[in-house]
Amino acid sequence: MTPAPRSNYKAVWNTLSQTQESAILHVCGYVDELRFCNDAEDTLGLLRGTIGLRADDVVLEIGCGVGRLGRVMAPFVKEWIGCDVSSNMLRHAQRRLLGLANTRLVEISGYDLRPIPDSSVDAVYCTAVFMHLEEWDRYSYVLEAMRMLKPGGRFYCDNADLESEQGWRMFEEGRRFRPDERPPQISKCSTVPEIETFLKRAGFKDVRVERRQNLWVYGWAVKPEQPSSP
Numbered sequence: 001m002t003p004a005p006r007s008n009y010k011a012v013w014n015t016l017s018q019t020q021e022s023a024i025l026h027v028c029g030y031v032d033e034l035r036f037c038n039d040a041e042d043t044l045g046l047l048r049g050t051i052g053l054r055a056d057d058v059v060l061e062i063g064c065g066v067g068r069l070g071r072v073m074a075p076f077v078k079e080w081i082g083c084d085v086s087s088n089m090l091r092h093a094q095r096r097l098l099g100l101a102n103t104r105l106v107e108i109s110g111y112d113l114r115p116i117p118d119s120s121v122d123a124v125y126c127t128a129v130f131m132h133l134e135e136w137d138r139y140s141y142v143l144e145a146m147r148m149l150k151p152g153g154r155f156y157c158d159n160a161d162l163e164s165e166q167g168w169r170m171f172e173e174g175r176r177f178r179p180d181e182r183p184p185q186i187s188k189c190s191t192v193p194e195i196e197t198f199l200k201r202a203g204f205k206d207v208r209v210e211r212r213q214n215l216w217v218y219g220w221a222v223k224p225e226q227p228s229s230p
């Protein structure tokens with residue numbers, strides 16, 4: 001059967017997450033639960049050091065997968081909202097988040113966050129998702145973050161960095177596929193200028209972009225208190 005095209009995110013990611021094991025494998029590339037939890041703590045630390053986490057924050061994750069981060073973050077914030085295109089991923093997330101009453105899961109179209117009202121959340125983040133999206137859809141989510149955030153709200157996003165050694169290896173591995181045999185979820189990197197441009201074009205202020213671990217490029221920024229004049 002021909003796989004769904006990359007931009008049919010719902011079909012692609014529902015297929016990859018039919019079982020819990022397959023879902024976890026496609027979230028992080030392995031199924032070792034201890035490593036999975038340690039990596040979640042690592043990402044939590046990165047979010048604390050960039051956008052920060054406050055006890056009265058409503059925090060939203062775009063592309064939350066099986067709730068890897070929701071589970072470690074929910075105890076430190078007022079509410080954690082996990083959004084994902086895949087109903088299967090959300091089903092696995094529901095199990096992982098059992099007992100965490102301040103969490104909520106929302107299925108989205110794959111192109112916008114329409115169920116979430118304007119100016120309703122304090123922080124938005126999107127990690128390990130941009131590599132699976134077309135560039136236009138990455139930017140649409142940056143714009144959606146701007147819409148959903150309260151004035152002064154914080155946004156974080158990341159991707160594999162084309163300029164890093166590992167990012168370049170990823171690029172070369174992808175190039176080896178015949179064009180008609182490329183898996184639809186194959187990772188596509190970003191660069192520092194791409195992330196910076198998206199954040200600035202969307203109207204964010206205090207834009208910062210950095211690299212880490214010879215793999216990642218990540219950016220974070222703040223929604224201005226006053227809308228910028230046209």
Ligand SMILES: C[S@@+](CC[C@H](N)C(=O)[O-])C[C@H]1O[C@@H](n2cnc3c(N)ncnc32)[C@H](O)[C@@H]1O
Pocket residue numbers: 009013026027028062063064065066067068069083084085086089108109110111126127128129132133137
């Ligand atoms: C590699 S996993 C990362 C999950 C989670 N962010 C984490 O770090 O544990 C990518 C996730 O993005 C979701 N996804 C893929 N395309 C999406 C889209 N267009 N909109 C929202 N979520 C999407 C997938 O269903 C999957 O759960």
